[in-house]
Amino acid sequence: xxxxxxxxxxxxxxxxxxxxxxxxxxxxxxxxxxxxxxxxxxxxxxxxxxxxxxxxxxxxxxxxxxxxxxxxxxxxxxxxxxxxxxxxxxxxxxxxxxxxxxxxxxxxxxxxxxxxxxxxxxxxxxxxxxxxxxxxxxxxxxxxxxxxxxxxxxxxxxxxxxxxxxxxxxxxxxxxxxxxxxxxxxxxxxxxxxxxxxxxxxxxxxxxxxxxxxxxxxxxxxxxxxxxxxxxxxxxxxxxxxxxxxxxxxxxxxxxxxxxxxxxxxxxxxxxxxx
Amino acid sequence: xxxxxxxxxxxxxxxxxxxxxxxxxxxxxxxxxxxxxxxxxxxxxxxxxxxxxxxxxxxxxxxxxxxxxxxxxxxxxxxxxxxxxxxxxxxxxxxxxxxxxxxxxxxxxxxxxxxxxxxxxxxxxxxxxxxxxxxxxxxxxxxxxxxxxxxxxxxxxxxxxxxxxxxxxxxxxxxxxxxxxxxxxxxxxxxxxxxxxxxxxxxxxxxxxxxxxxxxxxxxxxxxxxxxxxxxxxxxxxxxxxxxxxxxxxxxxxxxxxxxxxxxxxxxxxxxxxxxxxxxxxxxxxxxxxxxxxxxxxxxxxxxxxxxxxxxxxxxxxxxxxxxxxxxxxxxxx
Amino acid sequence: xxxxxxxxxxxxxxxxxxxxxxxxxxxxxxxxxxxxxxxxxxxxxxxxxxxxxxxxxxxxxxxxxxxxxxxxxxxxxxxxxxxxxxxxxxxxxxxxxxxxxxxxxxxxxxxxxxxxxxxxxxxxxxxxxxxxxxxxxxxxxxxxxxxxxxxxxxxxxxxxxxxxxxxxxxxxxxxxxxxxxxxxxxxxxxxxxxxxxxxxxxxxxxxxxxxxxxxxxxxxxxxxxxxxxxxxxxxxxxxxxxxxxxxxxxxxxxxxxxxxxxxxxxxxxxxxxxxxxxxxxxxxxxxxxxxxxxxxxxxxxx
Numbered sequence: 001x002x003x004x005x006x007x008x009x010x011x012x013x014x015x016x017x018x019x020x021x022x023x024x025x026x027x028x029x030x031x032x033x034x035x036x037x038x039x040x041x042x043x044x045x046x047x048x049x050x051x052x053x054x055x056x057x058x059x060x061x062x063x064x065x066x067x068x069x070x071x072x073x074x075x076x077x078x079x080x081x082x083x084x085x086x087x088x089x090x091x092x093x094x095x096x097x098x099x100x101x102x103x104x105x106x107x108x109x110x111x112x113x114x115x116x117x118x119x120x121x122x123x124x125x126x127x128x129x130x131x132x133x134x135x136x137x138x139x140x141x142x143x144x145x146x147x148x149x150x151x152x153x154x155x156x157x158x159x160x161x162x163x164x165x166x167x168x169x170x171x172x173x174x175x176x177x178x179x180x181x182x183x184x185x186x187x188x189x190x191x192x193x194x195x196x197x198x199x200x201x202x203x204x205x206x207x208x209x210x211x212x213x214x215x216x217x218x219x220x221x222x223x224x225x226x227x228x229x230x231x232x233x234x235x236x237x238x239x240x241x242x243x244x245x246x247x248x249x250x251x252x253x254x255x256x257x258x259x260x261x262x263x264x265x266x267x268x269x270x271x272x273x274x275x
Numbered sequence: 276x277x278x279x280x281x282x283x284x285x286x287x288x289x290x291x292x293x294x295x296x297x298x299x300x301x302x303x304x305x306x307x308x309x310x311x312x313x314x315x316x317x318x319x320x321x322x323x324x325x326x327x328x329x330x331x332x333x334x335x336x337x338x339x340x341x342x343x344x345x346x347x348x349x350x351x352x353x354x355x356x357x358x359x360x361x362x363x364x365x366x367x368x369x370x371x372x373x374x375x376x377x378x379x380x381x382x383x384x385x386x387x388x389x390x391x392x393x394x395x396x397x398x399x400x401x402x403x404x405x406x407x408x409x410x411x412x413x414x415x416x417x418x419x420x421x422x423x424x425x426x427x428x429x430x431x432x433x434x435x436x437x438x439x440x441x442x443x444x445x446x447x448x449x450x451x452x453x454x455x456x457x458x459x460x461x462x463x464x465x466x467x468x469x470x471x472x473x474x475x476x477x478x479x480x481x482x483x484x485x486x487x488x489x490x491x492x493x494x495x496x497x498x499x500x501x502x503x504x505x506x507x508x509x510x511x512x513x514x515x516x517x518x519x520x521x522x523x524x525x526x527x528x529x530x531x532x533x534x535x536x537x538x539x540x541x542x543x544x545x546x547x548x549x550x551x552x553x554x555x556x557x558x559x560x561x562x563x564x565x566x567x568x569x570x571x572x573x574x575x576x577x578x579x580x581x582x583x584x585x586x587x588x589x590x591x592x593x594x595x596x597x598x599x600x601x602x603x604x605x606x607x608x609x
Numbered sequence: 610x611x612x613x614x615x616x617x618x619x620x621x622x623x624x625x626x627x628x629x630x631x632x633x634x635x636x637x638x639x640x641x642x643x644x645x646x647x648x649x650x651x652x653x654x655x656x657x658x659x660x661x662x663x664x665x666x667x668x669x670x671x672x673x674x675x676x677x678x679x680x681x682x683x684x685x686x687x688x689x690x691x692x693x694x695x696x697x698x699x700x701x702x703x704x705x706x707x708x709x710x711x712x713x714x715x716x717x718x719x720x721x722x723x724x725x726x727x728x729x730x731x732x733x734x735x736x737x738x739x740x741x742x743x744x745x746x747x748x749x750x751x752x753x754x755x756x757x758x759x760x761x762x763x764x765x766x767x768x769x770x771x772x773x774x775x776x777x778x779x780x781x782x783x784x785x786x787x788x789x790x791x792x793x794x795x796x797x798x799x800x801x802x803x804x805x806x807x808x809x810x811x812x813x814x815x816x817x818x819x820x821x822x823x824x825x826x827x828x829x830x831x832x833x834x835x836x837x838x839x840x841x842x843x844x845x846x847x848x849x850x851x852x853x854x855x856x857x858x859x860x861x862x863x864x865x866x867x868x869x870x871x872x873x874x875x876x877x878x879x880x881x882x883x884x885x886x887x888x889x890x891x892x893x894x895x896x897x898x899x900x901x902x903x904x905x906x907x908x909x910x911x
Contacts, residue, residue, distance in 0.1 A: 014722035020714065024792065025731035028738065030758060031746050043756050088629065091622035099619030107627070114634045115845050116898045120870040121891040122637035124644060124884050127875065129637075148633040155626060168360035171327050176374035176421070177348030180618050186373075190364040209739045211852035212867070216875060229741040230856055240750055247742040254737045262730055266796065329612045346614065 028251070035244035042240040057245035064242075067249055070228035074253075076139055077214070077224050078207040081146035082200055085154050088147075090196075093158035094184060098167055108159065111152040119149075119212050130217060139222045142214060146207045153206070154199055157268070161195025162188070198268035201261055208254050225250040277303040277338060277428040277461035279324060284333035286319055286485075293319050294485040296333065301463065306455050309465045310472040311482035311508070318433055320482070321465045325354050325431050338428055348377070353422030354431040357438065359414045361406040361421075367393075368402040371420045378425075392420045412443045419454070429461035436471065448475060469509055473497070481505050503604035506531045512561060514598070515572040521546070527599035527607055534561065534575040536596035544589025548572065553582040566590065638891070644884035645679050651878035679885035688869055689886075693893065696865040699783060700847045700897075706787040707843060708836055711794025716828075718795070719802045729799075736792040740852035747785040748774060748857045778862040782853055790847070794839045801835035802828070844901060848894055866890045 022029070034042050036053045061067055096104050126145065127136075135141030165188070173187045189196065211226040218227055229250050232243050258265050279301040286294040294316050301307050309317040322328040324335060326347035334343045342350050353374075361370050368389055375385045393399045396416040406414055415435065422430055432451070436444045452475055455462055466472055472479050473493045481488040481496065481504070489501040493509075500506035506514050514531040522530045538544065539562075548566040560580035566572045574590060576582075599607040683689055718729060735743070751758045752773040760770035773781040805828065813823050853859075854868045864872075870890060874883030 010722055013717070013720045014724065017717055017720070017722050017728050018724065020717065021728040021731040024788075025734055027743070027746050027751060027788070028734055030750060031742075034750060088626045092626040095619035095622040099615045101616060101619070107623070111626070111630055113898070114630050116894055117634060117638070118849050118867060118887075118890045118894045119851075120849075120867040121641055121887040121894075122633075123870065124874050124880055124887060125637040125640035128640075128880070148629060151626060151630060166358055166360065168356045168358050169362060171347075172354070172356060172360040172421075173362070173373070173377075174327070174347045175325065175352070175354045176425075177377040178373075180622070182377060187362055191362070193364075205737060209737075211740045211855075212849065215741075215852065215855060216871065226739055226741045226852065229739065229745060230852075232745055243745060243749060247746055250742050251738050254739075255734060258733065258737050259730060262726070265733070266729075266800065327612065329614075 028255075031244045031247050033244075034240055035248045037241050037244075039239050039241045042244065057239075057241035058249070061242050061245045061249070065228060065231065065246070067228065067246070070223060070225050071249070071253070073139065073218075073222055074208055074224035074226075077142050077146055077222075078204045080139065080143040081150065081207045082203045084143065085147045085151050085203060086196070086200065089151060089154040089158055090184060090189065092155050093162050094188060096155075096159050097162035097165075098170055108156065111155055115152050123216060126213075127216065137218050137221050137223070142217060142222055142224075145213045145217065146210055149210065149213070150203050150206055154203055157199045157202070158192070158195065161192055161199070164195075165191055194264070194267075197261070198264040201257070201264050202268035204257070205254055205265075278336075279429060279461060279463070280336040281320075281324070282334040282336065284320070284323060284335060285331045286316075286323060286328065287331045292485065294323070297485075297487050299480065299487065299490065301461060303461055304459045306452075306462045306464065306475060306477045307480060308472040308476035308478075309463065309480050309482060310467065310469055311488075313467055315482040316485035317465045317467075317482045319485075321431055321433055321463060324350075324463065325352060326350055348374075351428040352431055353425050353427040353429075354433065355415075355418045355422050355435045357434040359406075359418040359435075359438075361414060361417055363406055366403050366405055367398060367409070367417050367420075370406065370417055371424055374421065374425045388424045389420075392424045395423070396420050411439050412447065415439065415447055419451075423454075423458070427460065429463065432462065432464040434466055435464075436466075437468075451475070470511060473509070479509075481508060483508075499606070500531075500598060501606050503529060503531070503600050506598055506600070506606075512573045512575070515569075517569045517572075519568060521569050522599075525597065525599050528602040529600045529604070531598040531600065532592045532596060534573040536593045537572075537574045538591040538593070539574060539576055539580075540589045540591065541587075542589065544591040546590045548574075548588055548590050550582050550584055550586045550588060552584060553580070555579065562588075564588065564590070641884045641887045641891075644880055645888050646676065647881045647884075648678070649880040649884075651880060679881040680889075683873070683882055683885045683889060688864070689889075692864050692866045692869040695779065695863055696848060696867075696893070698779070699786065699850060699863075699865060700844055702783045703787045703790055703847050704840060704843055706783070707790045707794040708839060710787075710791045711798050711839065712832065712836075714791070714795040715798035715802055716824075718799050732795055733792050735789050736796075738789065740789070740850075741856050743785055743789055744853040744856040747781070747788070752781055774857065774859065778857075778859040782850075782857070782859055782863045785853055786847070786850055790843055793843070797835050797839050798832055801832055805831050841901065844897065848897065866893065 035057055036055065038052065038054055038056065041052075096108060130136045130141050133141075169191070170183055170187060173183050178186065208224075209226070211230075214224050214226045215230060218224070229246060232246055281297050281299045283296045283298050284294060285296045286292075297320060309320060311317050319328060323330055326342070326345060326349075330343055334341055336342065337350055337352070362373065365373065371389050371392055372385050375388060380388075389402070390399070393402055396419060398413070398416055398420060401409060401413060406417065409417065418435070435451075436447055439447060448471060451462075451464075464471075464475060476493055478490060479493055479496055480490050483504045489496060489505045491499075496505060496509045500509060503516065507516060510533055512534050514533045515537075516529055516531045518529045522528060546566050546569050548564040548569075550562050550564050551571075552563040554561040554563075558578070560576045560578070560582065562574045562576060562580065562582055564572050564574055572590070582588075601607055714732065718725065718732065722728075749757065752771075754760055754770050754772035754775070757770075759773075763770040771777065809827060813827055818826075849867055850865060851867050851871070854864055855871075866886070867890065870883050870886040873879050873886050877883075
């Protein structure tokens with residue numbers, strides 16, 4: 001910007017942007033505030049702030065529904081599915097970016113098109129297969145599903161990031177005698193770290209928040225935080241401080257992660273599609 | 276040791292022929308330059324030798340052995356890329372030693388080799404820096420260092436100087452020539468810059484649309500171009516090519532005369548001409564003249580030539596410096 | 610360009626992902642199609658059949674061919690039309706809100722102001738919230754007619770609180786889903802706005818272009834491509850909204866196709882019927898995808 005904006009205008013925009021931002025953010029803020037109230041204060045809305053801050057709701061939630069186990073499942077599902085997806089996706093994206101054939105573009109479109117297929121089309125068979133193989137409510141089963149679910153997006157994103165890397169560098173490593181495995185491990189992957197980080201982050205978020213398959217295929221042992229929260233929809237759990245505490249605990253890890261990795265997140269959220 | 280032979284090497288993508296079939300023998304220790312306009316297939320040919328592109332047919336022999344199907348790293352060749360292709364996440368040391376590590380060389384040997392290469396190339400104090408912290412010339416040296424340590428039979432250079440500024444380019448040119456003298460290894464060097472080709476090469480290979488037009492020493496190409504294409508490509512400023520009436524006197528379709536082989540006179544001469552523009556370079560003056568039936572021509576006058584646009588002069592070609600070409604563009608030898 | 614060897618390696622490297630995705634797409638789809646022609650209810654394992662039973666596929670349960678009966682019942686179920694309407698309406702409304710709202714918010718955030726980084730992360734935050742959490746928070750703490758925050762606002766300015774989930778359940782679902790997707794649109798459009806050539810802005814300024822014309826002739830054309838990306842990605846996710854309906858219990862009034870299939874299958878245990886519904890959903894998604902690709906294919910190519 002070569003020109004000096006008038007201060008008045010900047011202050012006006014600042015005020016407007018902050019008001020809009022706070023409105024958008026309000027439901028989350030409100031949830032966090034409520035989680036530190038007593039049940040009485042929580043239901044009595046007229047006091048915006050609590051009369052006495054307390055973490056009581058948190059301890060009740062933990063003792064009653066074992067938050068740690070659900071959270072641990074969420075972590076295992078998100079990291080596990082992301083890890084296996086990357087292991088499969090990196091070689092694929094490498095091949096499509098650096099050794100493209102005539103069909104590469106079509107292949108990429110086909111992979112994306114698998115995302116267009118509604119999960120309900122596969123729900124019944126997957127449910128029955130899982131039931132018969134004893135995979136219902138197991139981490140391995142859900143990890144597989146989440147991995148397959150996000151694989152097309154991961155391949156697409158890695159492909160767009162890899163395309164930005166000059167092919168000559170990979171050729172140099174081939175001249176240097178690196179095998180394909182070493183080329184991927186020592187040259188491509190370290191160079192693509194920012195892109196891979198964005199992909200990783202987005203995929204963890206998508207897997208963490210995935211709420212169709214996790215709700216349909218888990219009940220207890222492998223149930224992640226989506227189930228943990230869904231159990232609060234029954235009237236029995238309708239105590240708002242506790243509901244808020246549970247919600248806060250379910251979304252906090254992702255919000256904190258997003259906060260610290262804002263740059264990668266912004267890049268990841270655009271799916272590498274917008275420069 | 277280090278001979279490279281192409282036996283009718285051909286490259287085509289479906290119907291699109293890039294290299295119709297190239298045959299060439301490169302002797303051990305020779306410095307060969309592939310030169311030609313962009314898109315003439317010179318880089319493709321180099322990459323075929325490197326093993327980065329397949330041959331559609333034909334063969335490549337390195338050191339007498341058939342290497343047509345061998346992996347790039349098994350050919351005993353090193354390559355310096357146009358963009359340097361340094362590994363951005365590795366230090367200079369890491370870049371230079373990567374190939375040795377891949378070959379499974381013991382660490383102390385690697386260290387010794389890297390130290391030696393770094394000393395030769397004045398890179399010792401930069402060994403722990405990343406490529407992005409280096410200047411263009413230093414990056415170029417790292418790329419060369421990476422090529423040297425593997426002790427190859429031959430070096431391949433793919434337009435290595437095109438990303439450097441003019442002054443640095445002259446320096447690096449000298450360094451590469453010095454390196455060639457010191458190592459005595461075979462080198463193939465690709466460029467589109469005919470000045471680089473003329474100054475560096477033992478032998479120049481001129482390529483045009485995938486065909487080898489002529490192979491020869493720089494002066495052979497300069498003095499006896501086989502074709503119109505070579506005549507027009509080698510030499511700066513370009514050779515004047517004249518067709519029509521003036522050419523018919525020599526029983527040729529086209530005649531060529533270099534700007535430096537035209538005599539200038541104010542009184543009389545073979546071709547009358549009118550100066551339209553003069554470029555003063557100090558040591559030389561290039562006159563762009565309108566020579567009537569001969570068309571526009573360029574003439575070199577030594578030193579400072581006081582020329583006013585519009586002034587009339589006469590040009591006389593040195594008789595034994597006139598190149599004659601037939602209607603296919605081939606040289607007519609008498 | 611690469612050598613034959615590299616291309617062969619490339620094919621090898623691609624094959625695992627192609628294989629698993631192919632299996633993931635084809636096997637369940639084939640089974641769903643097969644089931645959709647069966648009389649197959651988990652609660653009634655041995656229904657009386659007059660037709661020959663086909664060979665057992667997964668287990669030894671007795672299942673009979675049902676022809677198009679499942680399709681007939683599913684397609685004539687009044688719930689189907691309602692669900693299909695809801696599916697399309699949900700996609701349409703949320704897309705409209707998020708593209709329009711996202712553009713406005715992106716234009717705002719593109720201006721220079723204090724604390725841009727912080728406001729941006731506040732704006733993105735809803736997209737990071739788990740759908741089940743979003744549904745519960747909106748349903749209870751914001752939209753509850755007695756003690757919800759909206760009711761509190763209404764009452765304090767002297768209005769009758771709206772009982773969202775009784776009287777406007779569909780609108781409630783649209784609002785909570787849009788809350789999650791507007792940030793996504795904003796972010797994509799903002800990223801694109803920031804890549805708008807600074808010199809173009811200055812040239813327009815030199816020409817004395819009024820702000821509205823500037824937006825119409827320069828900004829909007831620049832945003833067409835990212836808008837296309839937004840529409841494409843959001844459609845994929847919005848056709849499959851599930852958790853919000855599952856959690857808020859708005860299945861009746863706001864239930865969409867995915868939820869109806871879930872009800873048929875995992876609640877009523879009618880595998881045949883649910884499979885027929887699944888196939889209908891797949892066909893619907895393909896029709897939407899077809900038109901989507903045709904409409905925006907040109908934009909993505911450029």
